[in-house]
Amino acid sequence: MTTPPSPSEPLAPGLGTIVPEQAPGEVAPGGVPEGKARSLFVRGLEVFLENKLAIVGVAILVAMVLFCYIGPLLYHTDQVHVHLANEDLAPGAGHPLGTDSSGYDVLGRLMAGGQVSLEVGLAAGFLATVLGTVWGAVAGYAGGIVDAVMMRLVDAMLAIPTLFLALVVVSMFPATETELIIVVALTSWLTTSRLIRGEALSLRVRDYVQAMKVMGGGGTRAVFRHIAPNAVGTIIVNATFQVADAILLVVALSYLGLGVQPPKTDWGGMLSNGVQYTYDGYWWLIYPAGICIVLVVIAINFIGDALRDAFEVRLQRR
Amino acid sequence: MPGPPGTPVSTRKERTLTAFLLRRVLQAIIVILIVTVITFALLRAIPGNVAIAVLGPTAYRNPATIAHFNAEYGFNKPWFDQYFLWLGHLLQGNLGYSWKLNQSVASLLGSHVPKTLILGGISTILALLVAIPIGVWQAVRRNRAVDYTFTAFSFLFYAAPSFFVGTVLIMVFSDKMHIFGAEGPQGGVVNDLTDWKDMTLPVVTLALITFALFSRYMRSSMLDNITEDYVRTARAKGAPERRVLIRHVLRNSLIPIATLVGLNLPVIAAGALITESVFNYPGVGYLFFQSALNQDYPVLLGILIVVAIATVIGSLLADIAYAVLDPRVRYVRS
Numbered sequence: 317m318t319t320p321p322s323p324s325e326p327l328a329p330g331l332g333t334i335v336p337e338q339a340p341g342e343v344a345p346g347g348v349p350e351g352k353a354r355s356l357f358v359r360g361l362e363v364f365l366e367n368k369l370a371i372v373g374v375a376i377l378v379a380m381v382l383f384c385y386i387g388p389l390l391y392h393t394d395q396v397h398v399h400l401a402n403e404d405l406a407p408g409a410g411h412p413l414g415t416d417s418s419g420y421d422v423l424g425r426l427m428a429g430g431q432v433s434l435e436v437g438l439a440a441g442f443l444a445t446v447l448g449t450v451w452g453a454v455a456g457y458a459g460g461i462v463d464a465v466m467m468r469l470v471d472a473m474l475a476i477p478t479l480f481l482a483l484v485v486v487s488m489f490p491a492t493e494t495e496l497i498i499v500v501a502l503t504s505w506l507t508t509s510r511l512i513r514g515e516a517l518s519l520r521v522r523d524y525v526q527a528m529k530v531m532g533g534g535g536t537r538a539v540f541r542h543i544a545p546n547a548v549g550t551i552i553v554n555a556t557f558q559v560a561d562a563i564l565l566v567v568a569l570s571y572l573g574l575g576v577q578p579p580k581t582d583w584g585g586m587l588s589n590g591v592q593y594t595y596d597g598y599w600w601l602i603y604p605a606g607i608c609i610v611l612v613v614i615a616i617n618f619i620g621d622a623l624r625d626a627f628e629v630r631l632q633r634r
Numbered sequence: 635m636p637g638p639p640g641t642p643v644s645t646r647k648e649r650t651l652t653a654f655l656l657r658r659v660l661q662a663i664i665v666i667l668i669v670t671v672i673t674f675a676l677l678r679a680i681p682g683n684v685a686i687a688v689l690g691p692t693a694y695r696n697p698a699t700i701a702h703f704n705a706e707y708g709f710n711k712p713w714f715d716q717y718f719l720w721l722g723h724l725l726q727g728n729l730g731y732s733w734k735l736n737q738s739v740a741s742l743l744g745s746h747v748p749k750t751l752i753l754g755g756i757s758t759i760l761a762l763l764v765a766i767p768i769g770v771w772q773a774v775r776r777n778r779a780v781d782y783t784f785t786a787f788s789f790l791f792y793a794a795p796s797f798f799v800g801t802v803l804i805m806v807f808s809d810k811m812h813i814f815g816a817e818g819p820q821g822g823v824v825n826d827l828t829d830w831k832d833m834t835l836p837v838v839t840l841a842l843i844t845f846a847l848f849s850r851y852m853r854s855s856m857l858d859n860i861t862e863d864y865v866r867t868a869r870a871k872g873a874p875e876r877r878v879l880i881r882h883v884l885r886n887s888l889i890p891i892a893t894l895v896g897l898n899l900p901v902i903a904a905g906a907l908i909t910e911s912v913f914n915y916p917g918v919g920y921l922f923f924q925s926a927l928n929q930d931y932p933v934l935l936g937i938l939i940v941v942a943i944a945t946v947i948g949s950l951l952a953d954i955a956y957a958v959l960d961p962r963v964r965y966v967r968s
Contacts, residue, residue, distance in 0.1 A: 468661075468664055468665060468668055469668060471661075471665045471668075472665045472666075472668035472669045472671075472672060472942075473672065474900075474945075475665060475666075475669055475900075475942040475943075475945040475946045475949075476669065476672070476900075476938055476941065476942045476945070477900035477901075477903045477904045477907075477941060477945070478900075478904070479904040479907055479908075480903070480904065480907065480922065480937070480938055480941060481938070483907075483922070483923070483926045483934075484676060484926065484931075484934050484935070484938060485676075486926075487926040487927070487929055487934065488676075488679065488680055488929075488931075560793075564793075564795055567795055568795060568797070568908060571795070571797045571908075572908075572911060572923060572926070573927065574926060574927075584795070587795075587797065587798060587801070590801075591797070591801050591912075594801060594804055594805055594809060594816070595809055595816075597809070599805070602798075602801055602802070602805070603802075606794070606795070606798035606801070606802070609793075609794075609795055609798065610790065610793045610794045610798070613792075613793035613794075614789055614790070614793040617789065617792070617793060
């Protein structure tokens with residue numbers, strides 16, 4: 317980005333560093349730092365808002381959330397009781413998107429399934445980010461043998477494709493939503509931990525961390541008060557992609573029949589059901605759920621890309 | 635480029651390269667060992683009793699049979715004894731036995747792995763053949779319509795789950811237009827190569843997943859190299875733009891792609907799992923999926939180990955390829 321710095325910003329390199337200017341503890345995770353650093357946040361926000369794709373992403377996501385959570389309040393459907401008399405009705409009066417093989421209204425089911433997809437994806441992505449951040453920060457800060465052992469474990473788990481590992485675990489323990497969240501989080505925190513470890517390696521030799529150590533601060537303090545807050549850009553950007561990937565993973569597990577169990581469903585489960593009727597031409601069982609998944613994942617990716625640009629602005633000012 | 639081999643400087647570099655490779659191989663072995671520990675832990679975490687799972691639900695009436703079974707397979711020993719027993723079997727190529735399919739895991743893999751290799755191989759080559767020229771084109775015409783179109787395209791295929799893509803392909807090309815079959819070839823490997831009608835849709839589905847990734851990498855790799863000093867030098871020497879692009883930029887941009895193919899094995903494996911399930915294509919992914927539904931744990935864990943070892947070897951080869959292909963890596967190491 318070649319935008320000129322605003323007058324309120326420090327021009328000398330290094331003066332814009334966010335953390336040394338505030339006492340530890342002032343920054344809530346992801347929060348807005350005070351003072352001069354605040355203008356960096358504003359600048360980052362401007363860069364984010366300049367990105368047209370980001371606006372599109374936010375708009376799609378907001379629309380989807382409204383659709384899934386406000387929609388059912390306006391459009392009442394029964395998503396619990398099976399109505400075999402109504403099975404596989406084509407879109408028409410009363411059922412704008414038709415019904416599925418259990419007689420559920422597809423439009424209403426898209427809303428109910430969307431809630432599960434979004435919630436599980438968000439929770440799993442968040443949990444994976446927290447796990448990966450702590451693991452990576454501890455490994456990077458500790459260094460030496462601890463780092464080597466912790467990162468070899470990450471390497472080993474990375475060698476097993478996430479979908480395979482998740483499928484094994486889910487086949488052992490039948491999935492509820494909570495279990496799905498835990499399984500997805502436990503199998504997808506690895507890339508985050510690698511990224512954060514890299515950041516921690518460079519942060520731990522900074523003067524202020526060294527100063528804290530001299531003053532008698534312990535490892536826990538270093539990890540949670542200094543390393544994690546300073547890597548906040550990397551963490552937030554990574555969390556965004558984690559959520560997108562978690563949604564895709566849960567959808568894949570549901571498609572394979574090992575996700576959320578009926579009568580609950582998610583978009584993957586809906587597709588899984590619809591695929592059985594490919595040859596009957598029941599397109600309304602396939603396209604709506606598929607398009608919802610694609611839209612949400614693309615929207616989150618747009619937002620993630622824009623966030624990365626926004627945080628790079630902040631990094632440039634450091 | 636480094637000097638010809640034989641000069642003192644280059645022998646030193648060769649030695650650091652060897653040391654780097656040795657360290658990397660050692661690291662890979664350690665990682666594989668940890669994978670076996672993780673797999674063994676999963677094996678132990680399986681709910682229920684293996685003896686009852688194998689002998690049937692009424693076996694609990696006959697404790698002597700269970701005791702005999704446990705003794706025969708070593709289930710009465712402490713866990714670390716069991717681990718080393720199991721590891722010993724593994725080193726001899728014994729991946730376990732599927733009591734449900736009444737077949738050894740090794741023989742199951744023997745019949746399913748070649749199918750997946752064919753599917754993964756053809757689709758990767760196809761993806762590369764399309765993605766490399768398109769990535770170059772995007773980089774040359776960056777921020778123009780072509781670039782935006784293919785960027786949108788790769789975003790779309792990154793976000794679209796492969797089972798959705800596969801299903802849409804079936805609906806359009808099989809159900810509506812009757813050009814291709816909706817089910818992958820069921821016979822041996824030869825059948826895969828001759829039965830292009832049934833093979834096309836699975837190959838295209840899997841290729842579309844990797845295509846999105848490859849073309850984005852190719853584009854950014856080209857853009858990274860276009861701004862390098864040696865490109866400016868080549869242009870300054872009056873080399874025609876076409877020659878600069880092909881001889882200089884493209885050649886160097888292909889290095890990360892070579893490593894990407896090695897690192898991409900887990901993506902292809904996961905893609906194959908879904909694609910094979912959509913098209914009932916009897917490869918490893920399909921076997922894995924069916925085993926998950928049947929809770930056939932020996933098969934699941936056997937495949938897990940094999941895929942993990944393949945992934946580790948893939949990333950090892952990627953690193954070696956990178957160190958050998960890119961002379962600058964050796965400078966960094968020395």
